[in-house]
Amino acid sequence: MLFKLGFGKLLLKDRYGERILVYHGIDAVGETKYNSRFISKAFFEEFIKHITTHYNVISLDDFYQKKFKKDTLNIALTFDDGYLNNYTYAVPILEKYNVPACFYITTIHDKAPYLWADFLDLVSYHTDKKEIIFERNLYQKSAKKEFVWNGISMKNVAKALPYEVLEMIYDVFKDDWKNLSPKDFEEYWKLMNAKQIKEIANHPLFTIGAHGETHASLVDIPLEEAKKEILHSKETLEIICQQPMTEFAFPFGYYNQELADYCEEIGFERLLLVDYNIKEDAKNDTWKNRFVMNPYISLEQQLAYLLKGSYF
């Protein structure tokens, strides 16, 4: 047993390499009942404190220029979606520990005040409805408080829908949204406004990148629509930030060659993914995979998986 423990520790100590982390929301308590996107500010700070003490935490600029230290883990931080809670909770902690980060913003603001996934998570959890009909299909509320049809969750259906169809979900749950008093749940849906985005863009530690307009899965919607999403998020953020946008994070990390080519054609120099579609994609210097942070595990477990570079 002792041998085993000692050996495990030794293995961990010897691990090194490079990782780009991806966070979504930071909240007060680390709520996991709606989804897996929110990590508590206390856990976040504990983690930041740990990695800044024991590893080499660098900017994405340095990461892309491969300014790595040998024999340690080189870590860059990113945040997807553009939640207000990033501004409220994460930014002060990052400033305290002098940690650079990139924020990838979904530019849905003209269409809706929230991202559809957060809307759907909150209403699905809180509604008394047991079933609903959407696009002629009967969805039933599951034990996990998701609406499911034929074994497929509404969230999975929604991410591949054209936005004008997806918008109809807002209508189905209009009253449920009102009844849950959305103001009480702002941590789980509210997005940064233009002023806050610009403030981050001007901050010496931080950069802003694009993340699509409606958070659709770009590989599943028609190509022309996907291109519009990418271009819209770039142009909108350039107006807000008064800077060129050169980084794009694919929603859900889903990408293909055609979309990546388009991104590069319109001026994106860095494309952030989650997993590479195929191993060879790692050889492309523009594309980087990222490690998604997990709200369900302890600091020790998170570090062990991070060092390993995978949850499997």
Ligand SMILES: [Zn+2]
């Ligand atoms: Zn996202």
